[in-house]
Amino acid sequence: MNNRAIAELVFHLGRIASGEGLEEKLTPAQWAVLRYFALANRFSRTPSAFAAFHSTTRGTASQTIKSLETQGYLSRMRSENDKRSVQLVLTEKASGILANDPFESLVRAAEVLPQSIRNQFANTLQRMLGHVAQERGKPPFGTCTSCQHLESCDDNKDEQTPYACGFTREPLTVEELNEVCFNFVSGKPS
Ligand code: SF4
Incomplete structure (x- = not known):
């Protein structure tokens, strides 16, 4: 398969799951x-991180987020460690409609892949994303x-988790290891 066909498949996967068949208004x-x-x-649940992720302006991101807050899909929560910082979190109403999101068909398509292929695929997509992100700044x-x-903190018996983030200097739960992060720097093989 040539490079252009691979790029088109990646783009097509995203396109078919992004907007078709959405039931809610x-x-x-x-x-x-x-x-x-x-x-x-939790370090990335801000309007500016979303704007960077979605390659949109902060103003546009803020307007869209505001409309979702007004409709009861998002709420604001103060960070436990830094009371000055605010995170946006999904409400139960949002979790309910996300269960019927057409995007879930992509998740199921990933689920049926054998674990070894899934890991290779994730590494490959991460590399492609890194190239595109670098080229586009x-x-x-x-x-x-x-x-x-x-970072691993096996020697720290007080921590409830063996992992920590070297950038924020905070412990990480096992569940958080698979969440998407604004501060990510590619380095360790998964
Ligand atoms: S380890 Fe990396 S990806 Fe994880 S929270 Fe820290 S900066 Fe983000």
Whole structure:
């Protein structure tokens, strides 16, 4: 398969899952926001991180987020560690409609792949994303499992988790290792 055909397949996968068959009266941009906040880790649940992820302006991102807050799909929560910072979180109403999101068909398509293929595929897509992000001057985003900042803290018996983020200096739960992060730096193989 040639390079252009691979790029077209990747683009087509995203396109068919991005807007077709959406039942709720939300725009594709509003769906993109909900999907992002369902994936993002606690360091990345901000309007500016979403704007970077979706390659849109902060103003446009803020307007879309505001409309979702007004409709009861997103709410604001103060960070436990830094009371000055605010995170956006999905409400139960949002989680309910995301269960019927056409994007879930992509998730199921990934689920039927054998684990070894899934890992290879994830690495391949992460590399492609890194190239495109670098060329376009965008943050690459990614998950802790392949991030340079992921640290193991096996020797720290007080921590409830054996992992920590070297960038934020905070412990990480196992569940958080698979959440998408704005501060990601490609480095460790997953
Ligand atoms: S280890 Fe990397 S991906 Fe994980 S929270 Fe830290 S900066 Fe983000």
